[in-house]
Amino acid sequence: MPAQLPTVALIGAGSSGIAVAKALHERGVPFDCFEKSDRVGGNWVFGNSNAMSSAYRSLHINTSRKRMEYTDFPMPADYPDFPHHSQIAAYFASYVEHFGFRDRIRFETGVDHVERGEDGVYTLRTDTGETLRYDAVLVANGHHWDMRWPEPAFPGSDTTRIEQIHAHQYKDESQLDGRRVVVLGMGNSAMDIAVDASYHATETYLAARRGAWIIPKYMGSKPVDRGDQIFANPRIPFRIKQAALMLALRQQVGKMEDYGLPKPDHKFGEAHPTISGRILDRLAHGAITPKPNIAHLHEHEVEFADGTRVPADLVVYCTGYKISFPFFDEDFIAAPDNHIELFRRVFHPDHSDVAFCGLLQPLGAIMPLAEAQGQWLAAYLRGEYHLPARPEMLADIRADQEAMRKRYVSSKRHTVQVDFDEYLYALGKERKAGGERARLAGFALPVPARARAEQPTTA
Numbered sequence: 001m002p003a004q005l006p007t008v009a010l011i012g013a014g015s016s017g018i019a020v021a022k023a024l025h026e027r028g029v030p031f032d033c034f035e036k037s038d039r040v041g042g043n044w045v046f047g048n049s050n051a052m053s054s055a056y057r058s059l060h061i062n063t064s065r066k067r068m069e070y071t072d073f074p075m076p077a078d079y080p081d082f083p084h085h086s087q088i089a090a091y092f093a094s095y096v097e098h099f100g101f102r103d104r105i106r107f108e109t110g111v112d113h114v115e116r117g118e119d120g121v122y123t124l125r126t127d128t129g130e131t132l133r134y135d136a137v138l139v140a141n142g143h144h145w146d147m148r149w150p151e152p153a154f155p156g157s158d159t160t161r162i163e164q165i166h167a168h169q170y171k172d173e174s175q176l177d178g179r180r181v182v183v184l185g186m187g188n189s190a191m192d193i194a195v196d197a198s199y200h201a202t203e204t205y206l207a208a209r210r211g212a213w214i215i216p217k218y219m220g221s222k223p224v225d226r227g228d229q230i231f232a233n234p235r236i237p238f239r240i241k242q243a244a245l246m247l248a249l250r251q252q253v254g255k256m257e258d259y260g261l262p263k264p265d266h267k268f269g270e271a272h273p274t275i276s277g278r279i280l281d282r283l284a285h286g287a288i289t290p291k292p293n294i295a296h297l298h299e300h301e302v303e304f305a306d307g308t309r310v311p312a313d314l315v316v317y318c319t320g321y322k323i324s325f326p327f328f329d330e331d332f333i334a335a336p337d338n339h340i341e342l343f344r345r346v347f348h349p350d351h352s353d354v355a356f357c358g359l360l361q362p363l364g365a366i367m368p369l370a371e372a373q374g375q376w377l378a379a380y381l382r383g384e385y386h387l388p389a390r391p392e393m394l395a396d397i398r399a400d401q402e403a404m405r406k407r408y409v410s411s412k413r414h415t416v417q418v419d420f421d422e423y424l425y426a427l428g429k430e431r432k433a434g435g436e437r438a439r440l441a442g443f444a445l446p447v448p449a450r451a452r453a454e455q456p457t458t459a
């Protein structure tokens with residue numbers, strides 16, 4: 001094994017960053033992890049000092065704990081199937097303590113700028129005024145914090161007297177108390193916030209431009225995403241799984257139209273899953289009134305696409321998030337309209353020394369996938385895995401993008417979708433192939449160690 005490994009800057013210590021940090025720590029890859037916040041856990045830290053968390057007081061996970069936990073660190077046995085955000089944040093903090101790499105994280109240190117020099121070494125500038133140099137940059141800065149407002153803005157949104165916020169700015173029920181609230185969207189934020197509103201607002205309207213299949217958290221008596229069912233088998237073709245789930249949904253939930261919701265214009269699995277154990281109940285109780293898309297915001301009223309109007313005090317736009325890398329120059333790496341082409345959602349085909357972690361939206365939870373990506377990255381940086389040649393990577397990316405385009409409803413929310421079990425299965429195969437490539441190349445380091453001599457690292 002090579003004596004000197006490349007030095008790594010890892011950006012972010014959310015659930016993805018800590019999974020990478022653990023792998024690098026265990027495999028002896030020298031790294032510094034930069035974290036804006038005073039603690040780990042990212043999105044799951046309610047009221048996070050980084051001001052980037054989109055968590056609200058009532059938030060519970062919607063992927064079950066067994067799907068979400070890291071493979072070698074189970075969640076505490078007394079956790080429920082769908083724990084509260086406070087339990088999830090505590091779990092991530094205990095993961096870092098348990099594996100003993102907290103001292104490798106530089107807290108309250110945001111990365112402001114990263115630039116590749118002519119010598120191939122990256123210069124990184126922090127918001128604490130430091131300038132540091134690294135051989136490789138791993139990005140785990142999260143993709144659910146940069147608000148995507150309706151595009152274009154609704155007519156009247158600049159003159160209305162109705163308050164307008166994004167789901168990211170929704171923190172607790174006090175924002176809804178005694179008000180007439182319109183929630184826009186059919187994703188998971190819209191479901192949770194509409195349910196909160198249904199208990200605290202005087203009127204709750206759920207507006208949508210498209211229907212969604214709402215999946216309950218349980219099917220039978222077990223979490224819907226449990227690993228021992230047909231959907232979790234990567235060898236069964238998607239269309240068969242889709243038909244089986246559609247049948248189960250028809251039996252257990254029925255038609256969305258029967259709850260007053262728009263009929264989905266797609267089948268299950270062709271949009272990011274909307275999971276809610278409570279919204280259908282609140283619709284059935286008449287506590288939430290479904291509406292089509294917003295058409296116009298008047299001074300004190302919201303007008304919908306069907307011409308109906310309701311008085312309103314607050315509109316909550318649950319319209320999703322942008323993928324952003326504010327520390328890269330746009331002509332280096334960017335994700336316009338959430339598009340970024342990466343080999344298996346990790347490696348940039350043009351930059352062998354920049355990689356991403358957790359930049360995916362699984363049908364299933366992100367954490368075990370980030371864990372597998374972390375192990376993959378550690379193997380890569382140690383020369384134990386080699387990437388395919390660039391044309392092969394590009395062909396793989398193109399095939400993947402084409403499959404996503406064919407399967408998913410066209411939307412900026414569907415640019416980094418993966419199926420949990422299929423992704424892990426394919427990654428296992430790719431790691432084997434890349435291990436063989438590395439062996440044939442004599443385990444040469446794909447990223448040379450150049451920066452180390454110039455600065456102390458914590459390895």
Ligand SMILES: Cc1cc2nc3c(=O)[nH]c(=O)nc-3n(C[C@H](O)[C@H](O)[C@H](O)COP(=O)(O)OP(=O)(O)OC[C@H]3O[C@@H](n4cnc5c(N)ncnc54)[C@H](O)[C@@H]3O)c2cc1C
Nearest residue numbers: 012014015016036042043061062110111141142358365366
């Ligand atoms: C409301 C909500 C509920 C969700 N529920 C689920 C769920 O049930 N299951 C699931 O799998 N996923 C869920 N998600 C998706 C969510 O993205 C993941 O749960 C998880 O937070 C991803 O972790 P991450 O580490 O990639 O990103 P984040 O949790 O966003 O962490 C990113 C970290 O990077 C740090 N950072 C960012 N930029 C910089 C910088 N420039 N310098 C230094 N540090 C930086 C941040 O401070 C933060 O700590 C949910 C998302 C939202 C918005």
Ligand SMILES: NC(=O)c1ccc[n+]([C@@H]2O[C@H](COP(=O)([O-])OP(=O)(O)OC[C@H]3O[C@@H](n4cnc5c(N)ncnc54)[C@H](OP(=O)(O)O)[C@@H]3O)[C@@H](O)[C@H]2O)c1
Nearest residue numbers: 061062150151185186187188189209210318319320411413
């Ligand atoms: N409890 C939980 O665990 C939980 C809670 C909240 C969020 N999350 C996760 O957080 C992530 C983000 O979820 P999200 O719900 O905030 O965003 P999202 O999944 O991106 O959903 C955005 C919704 O807004 C709609 N929309 C976007 N632009 C619109 C416009 N201009 N006009 C009308 N509708 C518009 C989209 O419709 P189209 O489909 O037509 O684009 C979609 O219904 C997801 O991964 C989600 O699973 C999880």
